[in-house]
Amino acid sequence: MRELGLLLKPSPYNSMISLYGSLGNRDSTFWLYGTTGNRDKVDKILQEMNENNVELDSVTVNKVLRVYASVSDIEAMDKFLAGFEANATLELCTTLDMARAYLEKKLKGKAREMLRKAEEFKDPESYEKLLRLYGEAGKVKDVFRIWDIYKETRKVDNRAFRTLIGSLLNLDDINRAEEIYYKELESAGLEFDVLTATMLASGYREKGMVDKADKLMYKTMRIRELDIPITLMLEDWGKNGNQVKPSDLRDLIKNLTDSNQFSKALEVSTWMFKNKVLTLFPEDYATRLHLIEKKFGLVEAEKFLKTSIPENMKNYSVYATLLTLYTRSEATLKKAESTFVKMRYFGFLSKLSPFNKMISLYSELGRRIQVENLLKEMKENNIEPDSVTINNLLRVYACVSAIESMEKYKSERDDEVKNLKLEVKTMNAIAEAYEKEGLMLKAIEITASKKEVYRLWNEYKKDNKEKMRSNKEGYLSVVRSLLRLDDVKGAEEMYEEWEPEGLEVDYRIPSLLMSRYCEEVDNEVKAEKVVESCRRKRRMMEFREIFNCVAAxxxxxxxxxxxxxxxxxxxxxxxxxxxxxxxxxxx
Incomplete structure (x- = not known):
């Protein structure tokens, strides 16, 4: 057409721009590799149109803007729009693409302006996209405004609910997402959609609401429609215009796994592998390895590792999963050590997790030297210990009654690790070590069991019969420990039992109760009683002291x-x- 001199109108140029634009479509495979080359060809077409004095029409402007939006070239997009906005009318798909481009660059204000223009078309087919994009733009009120319009103009289906709940989760509004699911969706009379349930369960887990996520997934799997094999449900996903997304499948597997429904999770994983519905990654093989071990045992998992996982897929995630399987028992210690050596050889020991797994196993076996060697290797690799590491090492020291090393390490870690939290089994192990060494008060202060506090206290009283009721350090330890374990009544009884002795009252013991009462609501009466009790104990103490002085x-x-x-x-x-x-x- 150029050779024949037929490029005198914008139409042929528009056709080529449209072609290059379609090659850069977000949903095409080409999008994965970028569209810079096609965008450059569009720029050359614009240059040729200018050289041939071919005026751009509204179709050209919209097509070019969509090409710029597809590569998120905001600067070129804004400059081009400014030059032709007065003579061109933006199309609906252009406004939506431009809004998406603005969102990718975190320009939420500009994105909302473009979405407002999209709303002016009042096209019911655009409302799902508007729901999703407004969710990314960060305004809950806009999401619900579109939702209300959507419900007035067309029949709401599962996909619409999924889009709405996804937007609310994206806006970190788990409460409204939950409300929509349980109040609107469940009463809408629609066919059950496992994708929406999985989406909400994932939202719960991100918020740390594990119990709610588990209950939802258990309920999901108990629904009548899911009495059939889950694979049949998966095959139905592709019907009625639905698209099976990789993230949907992986989220479903994760939620089923997290709620201990390993058989169902393995069904989904098997279907995913068999039907090749997505590109498999090492993490998918690692997940399947874990599920096979849960369902069929370690031997079958090892067979899967040897026969079904390609060598190029055996990366960190696969070996880390295998190490997890081997570090559960002393019976597989040798295999765990062999796997750890392989991970060192392949350069997979740059993270803390493998060290923690081995340290955990060694700590259960009381292998102090091996644990300290691993800590040394961590230090050489600039890997900082976390709370899990510290708890494991403290249990090792406690197991071998290395009290001095245990206390020194704990003191150092208290300063280095913020919010260090000792696990229950760690505290009990330390208490047991203290008891073996006869350090009963330290044992009382560290144990995580109220029953143990009372047992240790009784043992302590047997060994310290003389002046026991005035033993301020003993009562201080037991009151403090009982309050830590929320046994306020027991702490009060211990306080009443205690009798101060000497020239001054040790106010630390009543202060512990006073501090606890201050944390609670409407406990002024109890606080006043402690004050009065303290005065009484002081008067009695002074009376005894004066009487003793007078007597002599x-x-x-x-x-x-x-x-x-x-x-x-x-x-x-x-x-x-x-x-x-x-x-x-x-x-």
Missing amino acids: SSIVLALPPALTWIFLGEGIWGWLGSLLLFGWLVG
Whole structure:
């Protein structure tokens, strides 16, 4: 056409721009490799149109803008639009593509402006895209405004609900997503859609709401339609215009696995492998390896590793999964060590997880030297320990009663690791080590069991019978430990049992109770009782001290024998005499 001199109108140029634009379509395979080459060809076409004095029409402007949007070239897109906006009318698909391009560059304000223009077309077919894009643009009110329009103009289906819930999850609004699912979707009378349930379950897990996610997935698998094999349901996904996305399948497998429905998860994984519905990655093989072990045992998992996983797929995720399987028992210790050596050889020990798995196994076996060697290797590889590592090492030290090393390591890690949290079995192991060494108060303060606190306290009292009721360090430890374990009543009873002795009251013990009461609501009465109790204990302590001083002083020695008998004697007369003497001395 160029050779024949037929390129005098925008139509042929538009056809070529349209072709290059379609090659750069987001959903095409070519999109994975970029569209820079085709975009350059579009620029050459625009240059030729300019040289031939061919004016751009509205079709040209829209096609060029979509090409620029497809490669997220915001600068070129804005500049081109500014030059032709007055003479061209933007099409619906152009506004949506431009909005998506703005969102990819985090320009949410510009994206919302373009979405407003898209709304002006009032096209019911665009509402799902608007729901999704407004969800990315960060405004819940816009999402619900479109949702209300959607419901007025067309019949709502599962895909629409899925889009809405996905947008709400993207906006971090798990509560409204939950409300839409349980109140609107379940009462809409639609055929059950496992994709939407999986999506909400994933949202729960991201928020740490594991129980809700598990309950939803259990409920999903109990629904009547799913009494049939799950593979039949998967085959139905592709019908009625639905598209099976890789992320949908992987999310379903993960949620089924996380809720311990390993058989169902393995069904999905088997179907995914057999039908080749997506490009498989090492992580998919690692997941399948884990599920086979859960369903059929370690021997079958090893067979799958040897016969079905290609060598180029045996990366870190596969070996890390295999190591997890081997570090569960002493019976597979040799295999675990062999796998760890292979991971070192392949350069897969740049993360903390493999070290933690081996340290965990060694700690259960009390292998202190091996654990310390692994810590040394971690240090050489600049891998910092986390709470899991620290708990494991502390249990090793406790197992071999290395008290000094245990306390030194814990003290150092308390300063280095923020929010260090000791596991229950770690605290109990440390308490057991302290008890073996006769350090009963330290054992009381660290144990995670109320039952153990009382048992250790009784043992401690047997060994410290003299002046036990005035043992302030002992009562301080037991009260503090009971409060830590939320046994407030027990702490109160211990406090009442304690009797201060000496010249000064140790206010640390009542202060523990006072601090706890301050954390609670409407506990002013209890706090006042502790204050009054503390005053009473102090008066009794002072009385005993003064009485002891008077008993040994020259005042009493100078008294006539009859009066001495009254003040120091036993029975009612001695008690009354003591009170009178105390009142006389302090009053």
